[in-house]
Amino acid sequence: MLKKITLITLCSLVVTAQIHAWENQEAAFESALQAKSKTKPSGPPGPPGPQGPPGNLVSNYAAAYGDTQHIFAINHYSPIDLGHEQTSPAGVIHPVNGNLARFQIANSGIFHIGWSFSATNTADDTVSISLYNVSTSSFLEPAPLGVATVQANTTQILSGQTIVALPAGTIFEFQICSQQGNALITPKATLIRIAQ
Numbered sequence: 001m002l003k004k005i006t007l008i009t010l011c012s013l014v015v016t017a018q019i020h021a022w023e024n025q026e027a028a029f030e031s032a033l034q035a036k037s038k039t040k041p042s043g044p045p046g047p048p049g050p051q052g053p054p055g056n057l058v059s060n061y062a063a064a065y066g067d068t069q070h071i072f073a074i075n076h077y078s079p080i081d082l083g084h085e086q087t088s089p090a091g092v093i094h095p096v097n098g099n100l101a102r103f104q105i106a107n108s109g110i111f112h113i114g115w116s117f118s119a120t121n122t123a124d125d126t127v128s129i130s131l132y133n134v135s136t137s138s139f140l141e142p143a144p145l146g147v148a149t150v151q152a153n154t155t156q157i158l159s160g161q162t163i164v165a166l167p168a169g170t171i172f173e174f175q176i177c178s179q180q181g182n183a184l185i186t187p188k189a190t191l192i193r194i195a196q
Contacts, residue, residue: 059090059091059193060090060091060092060105060106060107060109060111060191060192060193061087061089061090061091061092061190061191061192061193062085062087062089062090062092062094062103062189062190062191063085063086063087063089063189063190063191064082064083064084064085064086064089064094064188064189065082065084065086065186065187065188065189066080066081066082066083066084066100066186066187066188067081067083067084067186068184068185068186069081069184069185069186069187070182070183070184071176071178071181071182071183071184071185072181072182073177073178073181074178074179074180074181075177075178075179075181076177077130077132077175077176077177078175078176078177079101079102079132079173079174079175080101080117080173080174080175080176080185080187081100081101081187082094082100082101082174082187082188082189083095083100091105091106091107091193092104092105092106092191093106096171099173101173101174102134102171102172102173103171103172103173103191104169104170104171105166105167105168105169105170105171105172106168107168107193107196108165108166108167108168108196109165109166109193109194109195109196110163110164110165110193110194110195110196111163111164111165111166111191111192111193111194112161112162112163112190112191112192112194113131113161113162113163113164113189113190113191114159114160114161114189114190114191115129115145115158115159115160115161115174115187115188115189115190116157116158116159116187116188116189117129117157117158117159117174117176117185117186117187117188118155118156118157118158118185118186119148119150119155119156119157119158119176119178119183119184119185120150120153120154120155120156120183120184121150121152121153121178121180121182121183121184122152122153122182123152123180123182124149124150124151124152124180125149125150125152125178125179125180125182125183126147126148126149126150126178126179126180127147127148127150127156127158127176127177127178127179127183127185128144128146128147128148128176128177129144129145129146129147129158129160129174129175129176129177130143130144130145130174130175130177131143131145131162131164131172131173131174131175132172132173132174132175133170133171133172134171134172134173135169135170135171135172139175140162140164140172142162144177145160145162146158146159146160150183163194174187174189
C-alpha cells in the first residue's frame with residue numbers, strides 16, 4: 001500500500017512539474033508574439049528609386065535543319081549536316097568555315113540545345129545521337145544524349161534537349177551512330193543562350 005501511495009505521489013509531482021514548465025513556455029511564447037505584433041507607426045511610402053541599368057544578356061540563337069542523309073558507317077559516330085537555316089543565327093556562327101555540321105559559340109553562357117532527328121533503316125538498327133565538342137575533341141556529357149531502336153522499314157524519332165555551359169569560341173556538332181550502318185537521318189536542331 002505504501003508503494004502505491006509513493007508511486008501516486010511521485011506521478012503527481014512529475015505531472016505538476018510538467019504543467020508548470022508548459023505554462024512557463026506558453027507565457028514566454030505569448031510575450032514573444034506580443035513583442036512582434038507591436039508595430040511602429042509609419043508614414044506614407046516614399047518615392048520609387050531610380051531605374052537600374054538594363055540587363056546585358058545578349059540574344060544568341062540558331063535554328064537549322066538538314067536534308068535526309070545516308071549514314072554508311074557501321075557503329076561509328078558521323079557528323080550530321082544541318083544545311084538550312086530556319087532563322088538567321090545571332091551570336092552563333094553556322095556553318096563554320098563552310099562545314100554545315102558545325103556551330104560556333106560567340107559568347108560564353110548557358111545554352112539550351114534541342115534536336116529532333118528522324119531515323120529509318122532497311123534493317124533493324126539502334127541509332128544514337130551525341131554532341132561532339134570539336135574544340136576539345138570530346139563528347140559533351142551525357143553521351144550519348146539519346147538512343148532509339150529502329151525497326152526495319154519504319155521511322156523512329158530521336159528528340160530531346162540538354163542544357164550545357166559553353167565558353168566563347170566552342171565549336172560543336174551533332175553526331176549520329178548507326179549500329180547497322182545504312183541509316184537515313186533527317187535532322188532539325190535549335191540552340192538558345194538562356195543565361196550568361
